[in-house]
Amino acid sequence: MVTLRMRVNGVTRSLELEPWVSLLDALRERLGLTGTKKGCDQGACGACTVLVDGERINSCLALAVQYEDRDITTIEGVTHPIQQAFIEHDGFQCGYCTSGQICSAIGMLAEHGAGMPSAVTEPGASGLSEAEIRERMSGNLCRCGAYNGIVDAIKEVAR
C-alpha cells in the first residue's frame, strides 16, 4: 500500500492504494468520482480524459502513484461554457464519451491558446478551423458519431 495526496477538483484528498491502481480507478472506485468513464482502458478511446495541472491525459494509462501532489480536474470539477455548447449543438447521444470530450476540449483550447501546433497547422494560421478541431480532438472517439455536434460546440466556444 502507498499513501499519497493529490488535489482533486480543488480539494486535497488522501489516498491509500496499491501502486498498480490507475488514476482512473482511483478517481472512480476510491473517490467515487464516476463522471470520468472507462472505455477501452488501453489509451485508445479518450473516455477517461482528465486534466492534470491543466493538461489533458488519459487517466487509464496513468498509475495514481505517479500523480502525487498534482492538481487533477475531472468533469465533476468543470464549469465551462463548452458544457452548454454541447447541449445546444447536440454534442452527444448516449453521453458515455462526453466527460472525456469536454475535459479534452478544455485542455485543447489551452494548448491552442499557448501556441502549440497540430499536425494540420498551416504556416501563419492562428484560428481553430474545423480541420484543426478534428485533428486536435482525434484522441476522443464517439461511437454514436456525434462528431459534427462536438465540432460545432467547440467552434462556438473557440470563437
Added chain:
Amino acid sequence: MKPFAYVSAPDVATAVRTIATEPNAKFLGGGTNLVDLMREDIEQPDTVVDITRLPLTEIEELPGGGVRVGALVRNSHLAAHRLIRTRYPLLSQALLAGASAQLRNMATVGGNLLQRTRCPYFYDGASACNKRVPGSGCDAIGGFNRNHAILGTSDDCIATHPSDMCVALAALDATVEVESVRGLRRVPLADFHRLPGGTPHLETTLEPDELVTAIEVPELTAPSSYRKVRDRASYAFALVSVAAALEVTDGVVSDVRLALGGVAAKPWRARQAESVLLGTPATEESFRRAAEAELEPAVGRPDNAFKIELAQRTIVATLRRLSDGSFGDGSFGDGSRA
C-alpha cells in the same frame, strides 16, 4: 496486472542503482506503453522504478548548432518547442503525427524510443509470437499482416516499430545517451534498435539496467519534412511514413537524409536511396529511381505487399515537395497528415 513493488527515483544515480540491484525491475516513464503492456500481462516486472521525477526535462541548444533533449521531455512539449519547429520541422511533424494529444502529453522521449510493436499477435496471449515467447512461432506470417514489415524481416518476426519520432531521429543521425552503474554511453540511433533475425525478443541494444537519459540531434541546415500515410487521417499507426531532408544546389541534390517508418522492426534509414540521389539532378525521375533502389530487397506478403509501391510513392512525393520548396521555410503543412 501482476502486483509489483513501486520505487520513485529522486535522481539518476538512485534510478540506475535500483534497476541494477532489484531483480526483474523496469523503468516507468509516461506509462502510455508499459502500463498497457503490464495490464495485458505481456510485461510483468516485480519492481517498477518510476523515473518521472528525474531532472531530465531540458531542451538545450548545443555549441555547433545541435540540440540536446532530456529523456523525460514529453512528446507534446518537444513538438511545440521553438528550436525543434524552426530547425527540425521533420521531427516536430513526426511527433505531432503520432498518437493523440492526450498521449503526447504523457509520453516521454525515452519511452518513445523504447516503444514495443503494436503487432496484434504480440498483444494476443493466445497467438504464437517469438517476441513475447521466444521459440513459439509467428502467427503474423501467414496471418493478417496488413500493418507488418516489408524490409529487414526474418522467418521469426515481421513486426514493425511503431514510432514516428524515431523515424525522424534516424534521418537526423541522432545519438542516444544512456547511463548505468557502469557509467555513461552514447549510442548512435542507427545502432539502437535491432532487426529481428533469430532473436526478435531483443529489440534494442540497450542493456536491461541502462537508462536512456537524453538524445542529441546534430545541426540540420537542409529543408525537411515528415509525411505519414495511414488508414485514417489522424490517431493511427503508419502504414508507411517518410522523414526526409533535402538540399538542392543548382538543381543537383547536395545533401539528402531519408528514413522510413512502418516498414521494418526499426526506423529504416534509406541509405541506398540516399547514395543513388546524392549528386544527381533533383528530378522526379531521380527520386523514383532512388525509391526503387531502396525498396528493391522488400518482401511483401498477401496483406502488405501494397506497402512496397506505397513506400516508393511516398518517398517520391515527399522529396518532390521538398525540392519544390513547399516546406523550405521550416513551417508546417499538411505533409504529416498525408
